[in-house]
Amino acid sequence: MTEHLLDVNNLVTSFRTADGNLTAVRGVSFSVEQGETLCIVGESGCGKSITSLSVMQLLPKNGQIDNGSIQFDGKELTGLSQDEMRQIRGNDISMIFQEPMTALNPVFTVGFQIREPLKIHLGLSKKEATQKGIELLKQVGIPSPEKRMNQFPHELSGGMRQRVMIAIALACNPKLLIADEPTTALDVTIQSQILDLIDDLKEELNMGVVMITHDMGVVAEVADRVMVMYAGEKIEEGDVETIFNHPKHPYTKGLLKSVPNVDDADHNLEPIAGSLPSLKEEIVGCRFFDRCEFATEKCRSQSPPSFAVSEGHSVRCWLQEGSHDERTANYS
Amino acid sequence: MSTQTVTAKGLKNVEKDSVFKDTMKRMLKNKLAVIGLVIITIQILLAAFAPFLTSYAPDTQTLSARELPIGSEGHWLGTDNYGRDMWSRIVYGARISILVGLGSVALGLIGGVILGLLSGYYKKLDAIIMRIMDLLFSFPGILLAMLIIAILGTSLVNVVIAISIWSIPNCARIVRGSVLSAKKEEYILAQRSLGASDRRIMFKHILPNITAPIIVFATMRMATAILSTSALSYLGLGAQPPTPEWGAMIAAGQDYMWTSPHMTIVPGIAIMLVVFAFNVVGDGLRDALDPNMELD
Amino acid sequence: MMSEQQTILKLDQLNKHFPVRGGLLKRVQNHVYAVNDISIDVNEGDSVGIVGESGCGKSTLGRTILRLEEPTSGEIWFKGENITDLSERKLKKFKHDMQMIFQDPFASLDPRQRVGDTLEEPFVIHTDLSKEERMEKVVKLLHEVGLDETHYYKYPHQFSGGQRQRIGIARAIALNPEMIVCDEAVSALDVSVQAQVIKLLKELQDEYDLTYLFISHDLGVVRHFCNKVLVMYLGNMVEWAPVDELFSNPIHPYTRALLSAIPRPIPGKEREKIQLKGDLPSPSDPPTGCPFHTRCPIATEVCKEVKPEWREVTPNHYVACHERG
Amino acid sequence: ACTGGSESQPEGGNAEGNEGGGSGSADQTLTYASTSDAPGLSPIDTNDSVSSHVIEQVYETLFKRNAETGEIEPLLAKSYENPDDNTWVIKLKEDIKFHDGTPFNAEAVKYTFETFLDPERAAPRASLLAPVESIEVKDEYTVVIKTNKPYGAMLAALSHSNASIVSPEADKSGNLNENPVGTGPFKFVSWEKGNEIVLEKNADYWQGEPTLNQVTFKVVPSVSTAISMMETGEVDFIDGVTSQHTSRLEGNGSINLIKKEGTPVYYMGFNMEKEPMNNPEFRKALAHAIDRDAYVESLNGLGVRSNSFVGPQVFGYDESAEDLGYSYDPEKAKQIIEENGFGDQTYHMLVANRDMYINMAEIAQAQLSEVGINVEMEMIEWGTFLDMTAEGNFDLTFLGWSNVTGDGSELLYPNLHTDNLGSSNRTRYSNKEFDELVVKSRTTTDQEKRKEYLAEANALAIKDAPWVPMHHGVVTAAVVDSVKGLELSPTGSWRLYKVSRE
């Protein structure tokens, strides 16, 4: 195994609730290279955000990482103290959140919020930080940045705020950018601007990017590699062409068929029946079992391991057992 | 789609979930709220069974047995300056507190809810009603009550009226605020698009959905009402002697604080406990009444 | 989808402006021009997609048509009758025929009412059915949208988003309406569920001959679901055409930009993107002339001053643009 | 020659007046706490006990009642004589000056009394000198007062604090209410309304300099707080202590509780104009029902048990009255009540919300209910109480009369005489025979005769029982140890001239 920028191995994250422990992320492993975009897709509640928050160690109070390792740049992140983690957050790893409306503090100016990471991690003076902040705003394409520095978030439009978020995330030239549905709340025209922006910046700064989304269109547009999650598990991973053109997991296939195609009016929408299982449900077998048209008895009773279908393409489905004997329990 | 043969009769076998049970379940997880419920239950039981729980009438005087301390024979909570049994007075006082609390809160709610609904729902009425509420609101509560009692005369009933009038603006504001936000909810819009009448929307849909803040307000207000009655009694404007109202008991006992502190401390603790109980129950309800909240 | 079909809805110069109050005496200081001069004809059985950016007045248009908002001016004709000024009472009979499905499956159901009661509501309001009969109707409805009687006594919070949306649909179809306004009816749903709901809506349309006004910002869904599309920008009509025509031959620069911005679920497909400058202007302070000129890549001097006319470019394809009209 | 019929006033019960002395041991200052502020400081324009406490330190009257003997003695007057029943020739002391330097002389007396009687000025206590027809200056130090009919209570009236002599200059040029000027041992310094009035010693006082340097009258609405303030040394003196505070005060070694039998009388009154209160049987039954011994006992020594309306400390009292009246006999009460069916209705008991009356009312109510009389109590503010009793809007009520002049006719006349129906005669008692006796007691100057008339009238009223006398007052004051020389008069008033701090 070569050293990756981020290497997550068998991550298990759970929540303490009144009804007992809920495991939201179940043994997920993935890695990200420099200059590479990994997209995590999956339906609402499948654990995408929790996976990324685990990496940042910003889980809600009742959440905890139960198992697994997170290596960043060769350094193990689990077990770091809050203070050590703070050095990394906003500096080496940055994160952008879904809601541009609420992710910025409404009572502080844009300038204040953008100066903060610069002062903390780069030790800039207020004046230097202001200079740098203006540059950053310019970099993310905000017109008249000097004026914006003194404005409050509510005075900016949604797209503008998301750009500010990106500027803040990029302030310290992070090696890894995690973007949790950065464009879901935006209009398509704005979305396309933001996606382009992230892509350009990635190229420019040679960052690794983890992009979380449920929009297959976005995936196709920005991803180098794709990881599909279902009910807390990674069920398929591969490079973007493989996932779109040769999906192996029935869920991935279903997902692709559920997306209406703008360019093809006759595209036959085929919904996947049923809905996500609840996290509370104890499931011994495959978690997709009751929605899967190919399900067998084995699927019900045994949880499938990860099968490597080809170089860099792994699928967690019993259907792959026969066709490929090479079996890896743990993909790395 | 499954079989079409099932008719409404099939419904008989279907289990119903109840909001009440759910709410109670959530409430019972909140320890403080449970303590509060227990205190309130005890108070209600005391009030209901007062004659069976006491061996003296609350206003029977024994001038020869004045100011007996706690633990005296036959009077485990002692007696007051007229030789009246403190326990009887506390137990009968529970009735008064409940009546005053319930009465004033109920009256206040009726006024407040109606005004709040109207002003939240009808923009045209809003300005007028809210200005009147502002007017009432800008009087400090006790002062308003004092003025009302000055006009109506001193009696427990008038205290109830005074406190309820003073609750109205508060209640109306809360209701109005909730109505304003409920009105914008899509399910209300849905109701309108079905062609439901305003009255139906207000009382069938908006009102049930704003019960949470109203109930919370009511429980908290019970506490305030009990406290205010006692403050008015302290000023001589509340319960009439020999009514064993707790606040009046404290006020009367103040002068004996030095020699017979139990005369103030016992009713003082009674008030504190009940006010505390209503507050924690109110708090607990606030959390428990949110239908979207999962059981956690 | 020929025009020999009956017109069910006709909008004539429909406007909806919200007053903005302020100042000392709370006087009207300005207006939000949410819907401006919308005129279209919708035929029976049509599924009309209404698309545009957030805040461009789609929802307001939908609500105004259903008379949930009072139109500022213009006329609404439904089934040959002018319903613009009908009183609430007279309007009630039309409420049978026009229904709405809402965007937020969590907000559109009364959280304090059992699902059964929610679904009985239309019958209580509009019919004299007995409780028993109503229950029977409701059970039938539940089956129709893919649920069953076990859900009758449940509360909305016990359902998933997709199921709730089905309940919303059941409520909308309860009285056998002829036209349903779907305001972002599938936007909040996951793709797999979204597909389920779209399928359901289509089935219902086939079964009951429904007309849909389908408000959406997802052009993929619109393409799939609708047969006509109205593109709106800042409260104004920009382009109005049959769906295939619009997607294959978009004329207005805004429509083009919109189409080009949609991410296609086909990796590696390079396409020419038309990036728009800046953001949507404020609807309370719309630009003069063509509302789009501030962001238009091909705007000229005329566009700044003169509002373009509504022109039929090719049959049934209308557009408002000076340059491409 | 000393009797005084002066007016008395219904006891407010709460208006405690006390004086206090300054704190530090040698520091000759005193702080007195009262529950309310004085409405004014002019003897002419006020009519209440709080004001009179201050007035009595600043002003002086022509005569004063000796606190010990109860005799009336000259103060600013040197002597007096009655050439006839309607003429009072009063010689004045010489060389006395008001605080503002104005000399005290016959002109000042004439001015004061004429102003007092001026209908324009509408002095609230003008009735005190109502029989006066004219005031003449005979010479610099002699005044002649003429009355239109013999006035038995003249000296008592002239010793009433409202008949204090004021500086004519000060009254003409300023407002005595705000800026009092008299001849007394203390001079006015300042008044912060609602908070405190400060007096300082009058170094030129004609009887010699007082010991106290400064006196502060502080307003402390809560008696309990006032006592706390005595314990922390912020207050030196309070008066009008009620029974609930006695044990706390007595328990404190550094506070002296002074008690003295006094002139006030407290009673339960019937509304004589209403059924069945106008029935003597009813009143008799209720009088039998109330255990006044137990009640007085519960006052912790702050009340005197007596059947008489005219109290033991009041001129006109006769011991034989104790054998009259109706003693505690609940059986008899029950019997009368049953026979007459008095128990069938609920009676409206109107009570002013002042501690003492509430106390009486609570006890009376409990005892009445034991004999089958159902009473509903209405507690109201003093102001409304006056209104409602004046309108006769009650069945039973409780009242008191402090009797500032200590003279029986000034109790019986205002409270029970037919003339005063609708004003101070709140129980609406009217008895011709009684009226005649009272008038005689007022117009006779022979004190022995007066005493007989009063005793007779008293006996008559006791028999008719428009009142059930609850108790006769004990005037009280509590002072911190270091305060010496305070003398309480039976009317509850006090002077600080001889007070000192140790």
Added chain:
Amino acid sequence: MINLIISRLVQMFFLLLGISFIVFMSMHFAPGDPARIIGGPTANESDIENIRASLGLNRPILVQYWDYLVGVLQGDLGFSYQSNESVNQAIATRFPNTLNLAIASMIVAVIIGVVAGIVSALKQNTWWDVFTTTGALAGISIPNFWLGTILILIFAVNLQWFPAGGLSAPFWTLQGMKELALPAITLGTGSAALIARMTRSSMLEVIRSDFVRTARAKGVKEKVVVFVHCMRNAMIPVITVIGMNFGFLLGGTIITEQVFAINGVGRLMIDAIADRDFPMVQGSVLLVASLFVIVNLIVDIVYAFIDPRISYD
């Protein structure tokens, strides 16, 4: 901002007009005749008529109200029936005491309330939380006058740390502060408890919000997260409570002034109501109501400073 102030003042004008009308009418129709109180128990009907005439009480009520109003508009609140003191004067001497008391108790309440609220929010579900929550609830539940008396007994009489009553020294002196301490605690406790509860819940809400997560993701220190990012947002609802509470405090002064022998407007008011001293009642009620309006105006202005989203133009 200027707009807000002007419009509030205009609103206040009408509010006061309404209040004065209601109070005027209700006092006049309430039982209890000021003339009889002044006349005292010995006065007869004609005396009382004279007094009524001298007070102008025998004129038609609307004429009386109009005259009163004209006076008020000229800044003259009339004269006390009881002591003939000018109402302006009476209020001017007592108001500073009430204001000192109210402000001191507000300070007590805000300090205790905000600190307790933050502690219990940060230590949610620990016994710190239980302790402060219970304490706050107990604070709400104690009757004012009871607490006052107990504080006097403990801290004035027994420990002799503070005086038992009175307010004479200016508040900036040590003596003045000592005098204010007990009444301010008595009066502030209830509000402190309310503020603590509000602070706690609003803090908890803010702590869970997205922008706090953003701040953490930037690597901001926890202390800064809490005291810079959370505090200011959490204070927004708390400030409303503070404003509302001021009315409650003003009401509370009535009792506190009574217990602690403070010569303030509250006491003036009860005495005036009891004496049916209409001009005094009117004047003090108008004062208290305007104070309430002004405080809430200040609250709204403070709002705009704390929350940039609020603009009043």
